[in-house]
Amino acid sequence: MKNIEILGPGCPRCKQLAENAEKAVAELGLNVHVEKVSDMKRILARGVISTPGIAVDGVLKGSGRVYTVEDIKAMLAA
Amino acid sequence: MLILFTRLADLVAYDLLGLNPTSRFGESIHFFIEDTAKIFVLLAVIVFLVAIVRSFFPPEKVRRFLSGKGRFVGHVMAAGLGVVTPFCSCSACPLFIGFLEAGVPLGVTFSFLISSPMVNEVALVLLFGLFGWQIALIYLVTGLVVAVVAGIVIGWLRMERFVADYVWEIRMGRGEVPVMTGKERVEYAADYVRGIMKKIWPYVIGGIAAGAFVHGYVPEGFLLRFAGPTNPLAVPMAVIFGVPLYANAAGVIPVVQALMEKGLPLGTTLAFMMAVTALSFPEMVILSQVLKKRLIWTFIGIVTAAIIMVGYLFNLIV
Numbered sequence: 396m397k398n399i400e401i402l403g404p405g406c407p408r409c410k411q412l413a414e415n416a417e418k419a420v421a422e423l424g425l426n427v428h429v430e431k432v433s434d435m436k437r438i439l440a441r442g443v444i445s446t447p448g449i450a451v452d453g454v455l456k457g458s459g460r461v462y463t464v465e466d467i468k469a470m471l472a473a
Numbered sequence: 474m475l476i477l478f479t480r481l482a483d484l485v486a487y488d489l490l491g492l493n494p495t496s497r498f499g500e501s502i503h504f505f506i507e508d509t510a511k512i513f514v515l516l517a518v519i520v521f522l523v524a525i526v527r528s529f530f531p532p533e534k535v536r537r538f539l540s541g542k543g544r545f546v547g548h549v550m551a552a553g554l555g556v557v558t559p560f561c562s563c564s565a566c567p568l569f570i571g572f573l574e575a576g577v578p579l580g581v582t583f584s585f586l587i588s589s590p591m592v593n594e595v596a597l598v599l600l601f602g603l604f605g606w607q608i609a610l611i612y613l614v615t616g617l618v619v620a621v622v623a624g625i626v627i628g629w630l631r632m633e634r635f636v637a638d639y640v641w642e643i644r645m646g647r648g649e650v651p652v653m654t655g656k657e658r659v660e661y662a663a664d665y666v667r668g669i670m671k672k673i674w675p676y677v678i679g680g681i682a683a684g685a686f687v688h689g690y691v692p693e694g695f696l697l698r699f700a701g702p703t704n705p706l707a708v709p710m711a712v713i714f715g716v717p718l719y720a721n722a723a724g725v726i727p728v729v730q731a732l733m734e735k736g737l738p739l740g741t742t743l744a745f746m747m748a749v750t751a752l753s754f755p756e757m758v759i760l761s762q763v764l765k766k767r768l769i770w771t772f773i774g775i776v777t778a779a780i781i782m783v784g785y786l787f788n789l790i791v
Contacts, residue, residue, distance in 0.1 A: 406563030435566060435643065435762075442648025444532040444571040446564045455648035459531060459564070460661060461668075 403447035501689030555588030580628020588620035680724030715748025744784030
């Protein structure tokens with residue numbers, strides 16, 4: 396069971412990334428929880444400075460970019 | 474190469490639309506077509522190239538370059554990196570915390586925070602396309618100087634105690650941002666161009682339309698009477714008007730260019746543009762999560778003073 400963290404204070408880009416993550420999960424038919432993390436302490440604890448960041452099972456996969464549904468699917472497959 | 478856009482505007486305005494080149498209307502339409510075509514092409518090309526360069530400098534990496542650098546070198550590097558590092562105001566807080574956590578001094582962090590929004594590629598492209606490379610270069614250099622000097626002054630004032638207390642308790646994780654492949658860099662850059670275009674195209678068109686109107690209809694030397702070099706209040710007034718216009722930087726520059734043609738002096742023009750890009754109300758609201766009031770006002774005060782000095786200096790020497 397995996398979990399995805401969307402790391403960002405809640406700006407439009409963060410919301411877009413969270414939506415894309417939800418879509419990727421749905422398209423793959425996975426039971427993965429997408430969590431929006433807006434607490435600065437937790438964002439920085441993942442090593443993210445340029446928001447939004449995305450982490451899968453606690454491992455940072457990318458930051459500073461609105462990744463596409465396809466990008467996120469690849470992150471989940473790896 | 475830019476003559477291409479003049480030819481294009483000649484073709485559309487005079488040949489296709491059959492407007493009279495000597496009429497005010499024809500001149501304004503010509504101005505509008507030439508500048509919109511030029512700016513959008515330049516934006517697409519230059520923002521793309523800048524984004525490729527940027528993909529090599531994520532802020533996660535930059536903070537490590539800056540930690541433990543000597544004071545002066547640190548300020549210069551921070552201001553320079555501010556130009557090429559991606560920055561959006563919603564990342565301002567994590568960026569600020571991440572820099573301090575890496576041991577980047579407070580003043581050096583401010584040099585970065587000042588140069589990053591002020592000397593950005595969109596402003597530089599508009600300046601280059603509308604004013605020419607000389608003014609774009611002057612803006613770049615004076616912008617960096619303002620960022621370095623303001624950062625050094627903030628460092629001298631030893632204001633660490635006016636950073637929100639919780640900031641000092643945060644520890645960065647070791648999470649590494651994965652290195653991008655060549656293909657990913659191109660995708661990132663294309664993405665970045667799309668994002669910027671989507672955000673600013675109405676401002677660019679609106680700005681150029683307003684500029685075209687000023688260009689065709691406002692009499693020559695009109696502004697000399699109100700905001701000429703002899704009015705000592707013109708520079709501070711320009712700065713005060715500039716601060717609330719933040720979101721419209723892309724729309725303001727074309728208007729300012731037309732105003733400069735009508736007699737607005739270079740120093741006042743530069744001060745106005747810097748105020749528009751460097752100081753923004755939304756960014757201050759965001760930064761108030763990590764800075765206590767006193768430091769925010771000091772920051773605003775020092776940057777404003779530096780910009781006003783740039784205005785007076787250029788009005789004096791040009």
